[in-house]
Amino acid sequence: MAGDDFLRWLRREGRIVIVGASLAGLRAAETLRAEGFAGSLTLIGDEPYEPYDRPPLSKAVLLGKASPHHTELPRRREIDATWRLGVAATGLDTAAKRVRLADGDEVAYDRLLIATGVRARPWPRESEARLDGVFVLRTRDDAVRFRRRLDSSPGRVFVIGAGFTGSEIASACRERGIAVTVAERADAPLVGALGGVIGAVAGELQREHGVDLRTGVMVTALEGDAAGRVRAAHLSDGTSVETDVVVVSLGATRNTEWLAGSGLGAGPRGIACDAGCRAFDFRGIVTDDIFVAGDVARSPHPLFGYQFLSLEHWGNAVTQAETAAHNMISASSERRPHIWVPAFWSAQFGVNIKSVGVPGMGEQIMITQGSRAERRFVAAYGYQGRVIAAVSFDNARWLEFYQRLIETAAPFPPDFATVDRRAEGRAPMPADFPDPSLPTHGPTVTLSGYSPADRRLVFTPSRH
Amino acid sequence: MTHASLLQRITDYAHRADPYPLYEELRKTPVLHEEEGGPYLVSSYWDIAGLLHDPRVSSDAANLAAAGADVLGGPDETGLPPSFIRLDPPEHDRLRRIANRPFGPPHSPRLLDSLRDDLAEIVSGLIDGFGDAREVDLVDQFAYPFPVTVICRLLGVPREDEPRFRAWVDPIVANLDPDTEAGEAERRRAAQEARTHLGMYLAGLAEQRQREPRDDMLSALVTSQGPDGPMSVMEVLSTAVLLLIAGHETTVNLITNGMLTLLRHPEVLRRLREDPDLVVRIVEELLRYEPPVQFVPQRTCIADIEVRGVTIPKGSRIWLVLAAGNRDPERFKDPDRFDPDREDIQHLGFGSGIHSCFGAPLARMETQIALTALARRLDNPRLLEDPPPYRRNAVLRGPRHLRVGFDGLRPERA
Amino acid sequence: MRLVVDLNRCQGYAQCVFFAPDVFALHGEEALVYDPHPDEVQRERLARAVAACPVQAITAEGLDGTGETGETAAGTGEAVLHGR
Numbered sequence: 001m002a003g004d005d006f007l008r009w010l011r012r013e014g015r016i017v018i019v020g021a022s023l024a025g026l027r028a029a030e031t032l033r034a035e036g037f038a039g040s041l042t043l044i045g046d047e048p049y050e051p052y053d054r055p056p057l058s059k060a061v062l063l064g065k066a067s068p069h070h071t072e073l074p075r076r077r078e079i080d081a082t083w084r085l086g087v088a089a090t091g092l093d094t095a096a097k098r099v100r101l102a103d104g105d106e107v108a109y110d111r112l113l114i115a116t117g118v119r120a121r122p123w124p125r126e127s128e129a130r131l132d133g134v135f136v137l138r139t140r141d142d143a144v145r146f147r148r149r150l151d152s153s154p155g156r157v158f159v160i161g162a163g164f165t166g167s168e169i170a171s172a173c174r175e176r177g178i179a180v181t182v183a184e185r186a187d188a189p190l191v192g193a194l195g196g197v198i199g200a201v202a203g204e205l206q207r208e209h210g211v212d213l214r215t216g217v218m219v220t221a222l223e224g225d226a227a228g229r230v231r232a233a234h235l236s237d238g239t240s241v242e243t244d245v246v247v248v249s250l251g252a253t254r255n256t257e258w259l260a261g262s263g264l265g266a267g268p269r270g271i272a273c274d275a276g277c278r279a280f281d282f283r284g285i286v287t288d289d290i291f292v293a294g295d296v297a298r299s300p301h302p303l304f305g306y307q308f309l310s311l312e313h314w315g316n317a318v319t320q321a322e323t324a325a326h327n328m329i330s331a332s333s334e335r336r337p338h339i340w341v342p343a344f345w346s347a348q349f350g351v352n353i354k355s356v357g358v359p360g361m362g363e364q365i366m367i368t369q370g371s372r373a374e375r376r377f378v379a380a381y382g383y384q385g386r387v388i389a390a391v392s393f394d395n396a397r398w399l400e401f402y403q404r405l406i407e408t409a410a411p412f413p414p415d416f417a418t419v420d421r422r423a424e425g426r427a428p429m430p431a432d433f434p435d436p437s438l439p440t441h442g443p444t445v446t447l448s449g450y451s452p453a454d455r456r457l458v459f460t461p462s463r464h
Numbered sequence: 465m466t467h468a469s470l471l472q473r474i475t476d477y478a479h480r481a482d483p484y485p486l487y488e489e490l491r492k493t494p495v496l497h498e499e500e501g502g503p504y505l506v507s508s509y510w511d512i513a514g515l516l517h518d519p520r521v522s523s524d525a526a527n528l529a530a531a532g533a534d535v536l537g538g539p540d541e542t543g544l545p546p547s548f549i550r551l552d553p554p555e556h557d558r559l560r561r562i563a564n565r566p567f568g569p570p571h572s573p574r575l576l577d578s579l580r581d582d583l584a585e586i587v588s589g590l591i592d593g594f595g596d597a598r599e600v601d602l603v604d605q606f607a608y609p610f611p612v613t614v615i616c617r618l619l620g621v622p623r624e625d626e627p628r629f630r631a632w633v634d635p636i637v638a639n640l641d642p643d644t645e646a647g648e649a650e651r652r653r654a655a656q657e658a659r660t661h662l663g664m665y666l667a668g669l670a671e672q673r674q675r676e677p678r679d680d681m682l683s684a685l686v687t688s689q690g691p692d693g694p695m696s697v698m699e700v701l702s703t704a705v706l707l708l709i710a711g712h713e714t715t716v717n718l719i720t721n722g723m724l725t726l727l728r729h730p731e732v733l734r735r736l737r738e739d740p741d742l743v744v745r746i747v748e749e750l751l752r753y754e755p756p757v758q759f760v761p762q763r764t765c766i767a768d769i770e771v772r773g774v775t776i777p778k779g780s781r782i783w784l785v786l787a788a789g790n791r792d793p794e795r796f797k798d799p800d801r802f803d804p805d806r807e808d809i810q811h812l813g814f815g816s817g818i819h820s821c822f823g824a825p826l827a828r829m830e831t832q833i834a835l836t837a838l839a840r841r842l843d844n845p846r847l848l849e850d851p852p853p854y855r856r857n858a859v860l861r862g863p864r865h866l867r868v869g870f871d872g873l874r875p876e877r878a
Numbered sequence: 879m880r881l882v883v884d885l886n887r888c889q890g891y892a893q894c895v896f897f898a899p900d901v902f903a904l905h906g907e908e909a910l911v912y913d914p915h916p917d918e919v920q921r922e923r924l925a926r927a928v929a930a931c932p933v934q935a936i937t938a939e940g941l942d943g944t945g946e947t948g949e950t951a952a953g954t955g956e957a958v959l960h961g962r
Binding site for chain 3: 056063074347349
């Protein structure tokens with residue numbers, strides 16, 4: 001079949017399989033139908049639940065403002081799909097174009113979308129991880145169990161890892177009046193995501209709200225009692241903390257093991273794909289029929305030196321799913337690149353933290369508006385003389401301006417006056433990331449245009 | 465100049481009834497600077513939206529005055545400090561947070577919801593008041609008294625004092641009109657005198673509330689004890705003047721523009737009568753189609769800003785023409801059509817960014833309730849004069865009178 | 879009914895809290911929390927909240943009892959805004 005004929009056939013009666021029935025999988029399915037895909041659509045998910053929203057699980061659910069059983073995502077439209085829920089995909093045969101399932105079934109596809117996401121990284125020592133009272137928080141079942149334990153008023157909750165999820169858990173516990181200890185290997189919370197300057201502010205917030213924050217330490221062991229319940233955590237500084245609940249919040253692992261032997265370029269860092277969301281095989285050759293979206297994807301971003309970004313961001317899952325779905329049923333000339341500017345939010349200790357761009361690339365930071373002491377500010381991150389990211393604490397309404405600066409590769413430090421500039425914002429300072437990963441020097445690429453139809457990448461060759 | 469500039473034509477009262485063709489012309493030059501020392505007019509949706517979130521754009525009255533004193537930027541001799549609408553952060557944020565404590569979330573999330581029945585009662589009382597008449601002036605008999613009653617009650621200003629404070633409010637509002645023809649010095653003097661009087665009047669009330677706090681916003685402002693500390697007495701007065709005026713002047717126009725638009729689109733009016741839920745979308749579309757604040761003429765830039773290839777130099781005045789942006793075909797399909805069914809109505813009617821309208825939810829609720837009730841209760845309503853006579857003001861644009869004929873009143877419950 | 883708020887887009891204008899205070903709340907000055915599964919009695923309030931959102935960040939299902947309302951408004955706005 002010629003390309004056009006194949007596409008017509010695919011759109012009319014082809015088989016599309018989506019592995020991963022969460023946010024990205026659902027939004028992709030909706031987009032496929034919205035764009036006229038009339039063939040068969042199958043969604044495969046290892047959890048027995050229809051797609052639900054995860055961000056509330058560490059916020060509204062823990063505060064008792066939402067039920068962990070009821071965060072199902074609203075549907076944008078009917079999708080008329082076959083759902084295979086509660087059964088994991090266990091293998092992929094790219095030659096035969098079939099997905100193997102845990103129950104022995106196989107599902108054939110003409111186009112495949114992989115959106116299997118990530119799972120919580122467990123406590124590495126299995127015997128300790130199995131102790132009663134040791135939790136992770138990622139899924140609905142995790143949230144049900146953890147919330148039940150919080151409702152029983154534990155004496156202390158011990159959080160391992162002060163990233164966003166760990167900090168949000170600590171915040172919710174404090175709001176409920178539960179004593180909390182947070183242990184973090186770095187010198188402050190959120191350092192990996194936002195650097196030491198902002199991490200210091202996050203650390204002050206925690207301490208002001210009564211968190212027993214221990215930084216620069218590692219948890220060396222979890223100790224159980226005779227009944228198999230956790231009773232203490234031991235730290236690398238020789239101290240130990242008695243606790244009846246431990247939450248392991250050490251980040252996530254990408255769900256790619258089921259692709260072992262499939263020939264796809266899949267590994268612990270995710271599945272590499274091109275800007276159009278097509279998966280690479282392990283030889284670095286792009287596939288025609290396998291697409292990737294959401295947390296499990298690694299895709300090159302023109303604004304950030306074509307680095308392969310892995311983004312565990314809600315908004316990335318939605319946008320990448322929409323782009324992947326569109327591209328799956330479009331001719332190559334109609335395909336779109338996934339050029340979403342990274343953005344995320346976190347709410348903790350009553351403060352709304354939002355970010356755009358890739359703060360982790362930042363070498364320097366400048367407080368352009370407001371004040372850290374007041375916990376209301378905007379900070380811009382600079383990399384090689386351009387604005388690469390920004391973060392706001394309770395100042396979200398300014399952030400879209402900074403997104404524009406990022407998109408247009410505006411110079412850093414910003415050379416203009418802003419309202420609410422304080423003394424601390426007169427000069428940039430080191431952003432203080434523990435281990436900056438620096439991409440190579442290169443040409444500059446910027447985005448222009450407002451609507452999806454007129455968005456353009458503007459390529460400016462390097463002057464050196 | 466032999467030809468009047470576009471800015472002059474926009475502010476010219478002769479074009480008040482239908483400024484939209486002028487806005488269309490304006491959008492052809494998205495950043496228009498007609499005269500040395502004059503303002504830069506920005507009229508396309510994305511540019512306005514961008515500037516409303518741009519920290520290089522200041523709302524500070526002092527910056528505006530420095531940018532060349534016009535009617536809007538002249539020095540204030542009333543002794544009252546600028547209200548938060550004419551301040552930048554951090555002062556703006558602090559005052560707005562304190563003002564918000566008794567009004568909205570996080571501290572008073574239920575206030576508005578709890579007012580719904582009261583608002584409906586005021587509305588039905590006003591409509592009942594039409595009595596046996598078969599013709600009313602919807603402005604004087606409905607669209608003005610309704611929000612005035614509401615803001616008086618919320619703020620704690622005696623409703624019966626309305627004739628007194630109206631005499632002060634009118635010259636203040638008139639001074640917000642950048643009509644380039646009128647006698648500027650005289651108008652400004654009158655406005656400042658009125659602002660002084662209104663401030664003194666409110667000072668009397670504030671003093672009472674300090675002694676005997678009641679359940680109203682004025683009491684909350686004079687007794688505020690939040691983390692931002694109390695407002696100074698002068699700050700309370702500036703804020704109260706702002707809330708009293710902004711609390712009704714714009715809503716009058718929104719309601720009147722709303723009924724005028726519905727009477728010009730009888731099919732939508734008929735649907736509203738049958739489906740009251742439609743009012744929610746009607747009000748949003750109205751805020752796009754006939755925004756009660758047509759433009760924001762009080763901003764200046766504190767750095768050079770490039771917009772569509774035009775550099776607006778530091779220190780310039782900027783007018784953000786919201787009503788033009790709301791009808792920008794780059795942003796809205798078929799923008800000159802009033803269509804409450806449009807899927808995307810992300811209008812600029814309340815502005816955006818940190819200065820977005822403080823009273824927006826109240827204005828929304830008032831207008832929703834007002835239009836639903838008028839649609840249900842007026843039997844066979846029709847416009848007796850189209851276009852109606854307009855108020856002078858080019859910024860706060862709306863009919864001065866709206867004569868509506870009808871065959872009678874339907875009972876409260878259909 | 880079901881709802882989700884795109885909190886990347888949310889700028890804390892809190893219009894939804896004014897109109898449906900039993901569904902939405904501000905946590906601090908700016909952070910929004912909400913019940914993703916509100917009771918049917920909230921239907922009318924939720925519809926007003928969805929329409930009033932100045933950044934069209936709320937997607938709701940079940941507003942008119944058919945599971946279709948709300949999503950269209952948010953859907954279109956989203957396409958445009960993501961382009962920004």
